[in-house]
Amino acid sequence: MGFVFYLISAFAVGGALAAVLLKNLVHAAxxxxxxxFGLALLFLRLDAQFAGFAQILVYVGAVAILVVFxxxxxxxxxxxxxxxxxxxxxxxxxxxxxxxxxxxxxxxQAAPWLPNEAATPALTVNDIGNALMSRYVLPLEIIAVLLxxxxxxxxxxAMHEKEKTNQ
Amino acid sequence: MIExxxxxxxxxxxxxVGYLPASWQIPVGVVISVACIVGLYPALFxxxxxxxxxxxGRIQNRLGPNRVGPYGILQPMxxxxxxxxxxxxxxxxxxxxxxxxxxxxxxxxxxxGFAVLPMGRNMVLVDMDAGxxxxxAMGASTELSVFMAGWSSRNKYSLLGAMRGVAQMISYxxxxxxxxxxxxMMAGSLSLVKIVEAQNHYTWxxxxxxxxxxxxxxxxxxxxxxxxxxxxxxxxDLPEGESELxxxxxxxxxxxxFALFFLGEYVxxxxxxxxxxxxxLGGWMAPLAVxxxxxxxxxxxxxxxxxxxxxxxxxxxxxRLRQDQLMxxxxxxxxxxxLLNLFVAGLWRFMGDGWLRWAVCSVILILAYVSIGREGMRxxxxxxxxxxxxx
Numbered sequence: 001m002g003f004v005f006y007l008i009s010a011f012a013v014g015g016a017l018a019a020v021l022l023k024n025l026v027h028a029a030x031x032x033x034x035x036x037f038g039l040a041l042l043f044l045r046l047d048a049q050f051a052g053f054a055q056i057l058v059y060v061g062a063v064a065i066l067v068v069f070x071x072x073x074x075x076x077x078x079x080x081x082x083x084x085x086x087x088x089x090x091x092x093x094x095x096x097x098x099x100x101x102x103x104x105x106x107x108x109q110a111a112p113w114l115p116n117e118a119a120t121p122a123l124t125v126n127d128i129g130n131a132l133m134s135r136y137v138l139p140l141e142i143i144a145v146l147l148x149x150x151x152x153x154x155x156x157x158a159m160h161e162k163e164k165t166n167q
Numbered sequence: 168m169i170e171x172x173x174x175x176x177x178x179x180x181x182x183x184v185g186y187l188p189a190s191w192q193i194p195v196g197v198v199i200s201v202a203c204i205v206g207l208y209p210a211l212f213x214x215x216x217x218x219x220x221x222x223x224g225r226i227q228n229r230l231g232p233n234r235v236g237p238y239g240i241l242q243p244m245x246x247x248x249x250x251x252x253x254x255x256x257x258x259x260x261x262x263x264x265x266x267x268x269x270x271x272x273x274x275x276x277x278x279x280g281f282a283v284l285p286m287g288r289n290m291v292l293v294d295m296d297a298g299x300x301x302x303x304a305m306g307a308s309t310e311l312s313v314f315m316a317g318w319s320s321r322n323k324y325s326l327l328g329a330m331r332g333v334a335q336m337i338s339y340x341x342x343x344x345x346x347x348x349x350x351x352m353m354a355g356s357l358s359l360v361k362i363v364e365a366q367n368h369y370t371w372x373x374x375x376x377x378x379x380x381x382x383x384x385x386x387x388x389x390x391x392x393x394x395x396x397x398x399x400x401x402x403x404d405l406p407e408g409e410s411e412l413x414x415x416x417x418x419x420x421x422x423x424x425f426a427l428f429f430l431g432e433y434v435x436x437x438x439x440x441x442x443x444x445x446x447x448l449g450g451w452m453a454p455l456a457v458x459x460x461x462x463x464x465x466x467x468x469x470x471x472x473x474x475x476x477x478x479x480x481x482x483x484x485x486x487r488l489r490q491d492q493l494m495x496x497x498x499x500x501x502x503x504x505x506l507l508n509l510f511v512a513g514l515w516r517f518m519g520d521g522w523l524r525w526a527v528c529s530v531i532l533i534l535a536y537v538s539i540g541r542e543g544m545r546x547x548x549x550x551x552x553x554x555x556x557x558x
Contacts, residue, residue: 026318030265033311040304053300061307061340065333068314072330125297125357 012038287464328415332406
């Protein structure tokens with residue numbers, strides 16, 4: 001693991017920590033964006049170009065903007081009076097430690113079967129496209145139906161509000 | 168001789184880098200290329216500001232700037248000195264860190280887009296497999312800086328301008344991506360170098376640019392509309408319109424930060440024009456087979472110049488679109504036309520060579536354009552004005 005990996009991880013972990021610890025909500029959202037960027041850089045370091053750029057396009061370009069708009073439209077930008085930590089933080093700590101333990105066990109179990117760093121597989125966007133159209137076409141269609149349903153739901157929710165204000 | 172002129176910048180770089188030991192050559196080569204890009208496009212920006220002010224001035228029947236040099240050519244120097252020496256005012260209630268970072272992020276992400284544009288034969292900074300995706304990923308990051316600028320100023324007009332700007336940029340980004348996907352589909356690769364290579368044939372002296380096909384022409388029109396809207400240029404410049412919102416999301420910026428926003432907007436315009444000419448107009452290809460002796464980088468920058476001229480022309484001619492008209496246009500006209508364009512491109516591919524596919528595809532696209540246009544106009548009942556008051 002080289003110096004670049006530690007630098008990118010510092011970026012990602014620092015952004016995630018700041019997203020949890022900062023008081024100002026918009027600052028926290030922007031720190032989350034930095035964490036997303038860090039993840040995208042990790043993907044790029046593993047030579048997964050499509051995954052890295054799609055991460056930036058989707059997470060930074062859409063999800064971060066969505067989070068920020070949601071903060072703006074719901075008056076969440078005022079600083080909370082009671083502080084940012086909830087009262088049941090010990091239970092939260094226990095649950096997140098348990099989840100971390102399960103994930104770490106799963107990764108370390110699979111570690112002997114991972115290929116070593118020298119032999120990176122050459123996965124081009126061409127291969128991803130072929131796989132999506134031949135082997136994974138059913139998940140692709142299901143996701144398309146899901147996204148259409150989400151879009152219709154958003155339009156219906158927005159339309160109802162307009163009719164209520166007109167009455 | 169012709170090839171040496173064509174590759175003159177590449178040869179210059181290799182000669183400069185050849186003086187160094189072997190392990191230093193690649194990093195210094197990259198630094199030289201980046202320095203060229205970072206030096207060239209702001210210089211072009213300076214020339215474009217004069218061109219725009221003179222051009223829009225002549226369209227509006229007045230002279231543009233004409234005091235500073237002969238015909239106002241040295242106006243960018245005066246602008247540069249002014250923006251460097253103006254006082255940098257930050258409002259006290261503004262969020263200082265975010266306020267500082269917003270123009271920086273805009274300029275950085277806009278310049279990153281140039282890394283994948285092929286500016287001549289063998290003249291691309293990074294030849295990535297997923298080059299087009301990288302370009303759009305950087306474009307998506309620009310929206311974040313617009314929002315940061317508007318929100319951190321603690322100013323209602325800035326916030327309104329920022330929200331309108333981000334909404335507009337998101338809507339037209341879908342159209343931009345879809346009109347580029349048609350090109351990716353027909354060229355078979357996301358790499359911009361391969362897209363230009365796929366267009367690099369001539370039939371009877373005429374080039375195989377994608378704009379000369381029905382789906383390419385419709386795609387180019389959609390791309391041009393979406394590109395103009397992405398960079399907030401007229402007629403889509405409501406987020407920064409002077410008579411509407413003071414100056415939109417960059418109201419509270421003065422001095423060099425405002426100059427950075429200005430620079431970012433114009434360099435984004437160059438970037439999108441460059442991508443448009445790579446995707447649709449053949450990048451660095453010559454327009455006629457006989458003209459191939461002219462170096463490739465001259466053609467690329469020539470096409471860039473013509474695109475920028477057309478954008479300036481549109482600014483001087485067309486009135487500004489209102490926000491709801493803008494959004495309606497994006498979702499109800501441009502997006503359906505882009506989807507239909509995808510379908511027509513597929514039809515073209517599977518119909519085989521011949522005049523029939525030209526006729527069928529053109530008829531489908533023209534019918535769709537006329538019917539969607541008429542449908543859009545018919546719904547507009549221009550009745551008496553109605554007022555809605557805020558409760």
